Amino acid sequence: MESEVRDRRQAAGLSQAALGAALGVSRQTINAIETGRYDPSLILAVRLARFFGSTIEEVFHIEDND
Structure with a gap:
């Protein structure tokens, strides 16, 4: 699943660690979402x-084969 997380995070001037802290997840989780290695839970x-x-739908682009 492709996402705009990296683009939106960078536009907001946030590091992966700062975004992770704001959401209660690790920097590694944010990195994995941004690189497409991890699909986040619905929550x-x-x-x-x-x-x-x-x-x-604006942040995540879900394709039929995902």
């Missing part, structure tokens, strides 16, 4: 979307 996806003032 974390909602938290990320709300953090950026967006919907899940």
Whole structure:
């Protein structure tokens, strides 16, 4: 699943560690989401979307084969 997490985080001027701390997850989790190695839980996806003032669909691009 592709996401805009990296672009939105960088636009907000946040480090991976700062975003992780704001969401209650590790920097490694944010890195894994940004690189596509980890698909977040629904709860974390909602938290990320709300953090950026967006919907899940705006932050995460879900393809049929995902």
